[in-house]
Amino acid sequence: MLVTEQERLRDDIASWAQDIGSDRSALIPILQEIQGKYGHISDFAMQIVADKLGIHPVEVYSVVSFYSFLEFKPAGRFVIRLCRTIACDMLGKDKVATQLENDLGIEFGETTPDGKFTLEWANCMGMCDQGPALLVNDRVFTRVTPDKVTQILEACRKAFGIYALGSIGEGHL
Numbered sequence: 001m002l003v004t005e006q007e008r009l010r011d012d013i014a015s016w017a018q019d020i021g022s023d024r025s026a027l028i029p030i031l032q033e034i035q036g037k038y039g040h041i042s043d044f045a046m047q048i049v050a051d052k053l054g055i056h057p058v059e060v061y062s063v064v065s066f067y068s069f070l071e072f073k074p075a076g077r078f079v080i081r082l083c084r085t086i087a088c089d090m091l092g093k094d095k096v097a098t099q100l101e102n103d104l105g106i107e108f109g110e111t112t113p114d115g116k117f118t119l120e121w122a123n124c125m126g127m128c129d130q131g132p133a134l135l136v137n138d139r140v141f142t143r144v145t146p147d148k149v150t151q152i153l154e155a156c157r158k159a160f161g162i163y164a165l166g167s168i169g170e171g172h173l
C-alpha cells in the first residue's frame with residue numbers, strides 16, 4: 001500500500017471514530033465503514049482501529065474473522081457465499097459448488113482475476129428448508145441448482161450490477 005493510501009485510511013478512521021465514537025462499541029460500525037469504502041480490512045487498518053479505540057489488535061482481528069461480511073483480502077464486486085451446513089449439504093450443495101467453481105474458474109476462497117467474483121463458503125443462513133442456499137453480496141437465493149447458478153452468474157456479468165438478479169426466480173430480493 002502506498003504511503004498516501006495509508007494516510008487516507010488513517011484520516012478516514014479518525015473521522016469515523018469522531019462521528020461514531022471511539023470506544024469498543026464503535027468497533028463493528030467502523031469496520032463496516034472500512035469494508036464499504038476499501039473493500040477489505042487490511043492489517044494496517046486493523047492496527048489503526050485498535051490504536052484509535054484503545055483495544056488490542058487481536059480483538060479487532062477476531063471480530064473481522066468472525067463476521068463473514070468483513071474481508072481480510074480485497075474481494076470481488078460480487079461475493080458469492082454457498083451454505084455448506086448439513087441441510088444444504090443434503091439438498092445438493094456439492095453440485096452447486098462444482099458448477100460455481102467450473103463456471104468461474106476459481107476455487108472457494110479465491111477471487112477471479114478480473115476482480116468481479118469472490119467465492120466463499122458460508123454456514124447456515126436460516127434457509128435450511130429451502131436449500132441449497134446461496135448469498136450474492138447481501139441477497140439470498142434458495143433452492144439453487146447448477147442451472148440457476150449459470151443464470152445468476154450471467155446476470156452479474158451482464159449488468160455488473162446486482163439489480164439484474166431480480167429477474168431470476170426464487171431469490172429473496
Ligand code: FES
Pocket residue numbers: 083084085086087088089123124125126127128129131133
Ligand atoms: S443449512 Fe444451509 S441455510 Fe441452513
